[in-house]
Amino acid sequence: MKEHSELGGVAPARTVTLEDVARLAGLSPMTVSRAINKPQVVRPATVARVMAAIQATGYIPNLLAGGLASRRTRLIAVVVPQINNSMFVDTVQAISDRLAARGYQMLLCVTGYSSDNEAETVNTILSRRPDGMVLTGIHHHAELRKTLLNAALPLVEIWDLTPTPLDMLVGFSHEKIGQRIGEYCLQRGYRSLGLVWAGDRRAQLRRRALAEVLQGQPGCRLQGVNAPVPTSLGAGRQGLSQLLAAGQRFDAIVCSSDTLAQGVIMEAQARGLRVPEDLAVIGFGDLAFAEHNQPAITTVAIDRLKMGELAATLLADKIEGQAPAEAVVDLGFTLRVRESG
Secondary structure (H helix, E strand, O other), X not given: OOOOOOOOOOOOOOOOOHHHHHHHHOOOHHHHHHHHHOHHHOOHHHHHHHHXXXXXXXXXXXXXXXXXXXXXXXXXXXXXXXXXXXXXXXXXXXXXXXXXXXXXXXXXXXXOOOHHHHHHHHHHHHOOOOOEEEEEOOOOOHHHHHHHHHHOOOEEEEOOOOOOOOOEEEEOOHHHHHHHHHHHHHHHOOOEEEEEEEOOHHHHHHHXXXXXXXXOOOOOEEEEEEEOOOOOHHHHHHHHHHHHOOXXXXXXXXXXXXXXHHHHHHHHHHOOOOOOOOOEEEOOEOOOOHHHOOOOOEEEEOOHHHHHHHHHHHHHHHHOOOOOOOOEXXXXXXXXXXXXX
8 A cells, every 4th residue: 555745845055165154254265275175284263263164154175176076976975874684775776776877886874873973974975076965864963954955966865755855855754654554453453562663763753653543542552662773683582572571461563673573573483472373563664584484574565676766866867957857756655464463
């Protein structure tokens, strides 16, 4: 079952120049340039004024030689939180393949789930003047958002949904997925739910939406345990052990990833619990193993390959002067009902 929304984008801001920084700092462009490129020969107080002006304007110092600055680098930066499993790897591979076919090379950056790490990494990348960039998610530091908007760089955000992306977006609604899982649990009569859930922002959106659907429903009870990111099979096993430690009975365990769900199933089977007869298990992501697991895992499928292909196409088109027909593409999602619940 696909769910879509019609959304629009926002126009990029004007690129901030060295002259803008000089004007704000009350210095000559030559002094600003020297403070950026040779700070050791400039008074510390002057360097501090320049750095404050750069931060205020979102200016991106160009570390390439002046003669190269106007040329395309054929380089696309792709920033993802992790590549420990195929949740993001499939999308990254699709981006790489499509970009290569268009004559671009991909620079892969793994930042974890820290917005500080993302901001530091992106600022470093921008100083090398890539032709475009792919970012995971829509929540970024305010200063980084200012910098990206001022850069006027072709940019695609993935794995999330908003009507106001920084530039372009290919993703889906985590809130709608959480709602759909909650509705499915009610339809199946699952009232006592255990949650084994990662703490990253997008997973938490799904969790809150799920809880809102079940809130106030007669007999519904939610109890959750936190799993570290990136998620792992072992964390799934440990999560179920924690939930069962208090002796409570659950109709179903809902997990923020298929990897956690697989671990939950293994732990349930090790304890002599039948899945789904004694305990249903639901995952997220429809990773490659999900349909081949015993039992096959009920999960939510995202077209990760299409996400990567569209993101790469949007970027390459815009770099080459072709405006996108849609600035925001909602891929939707599909609930895959299988043997586990």
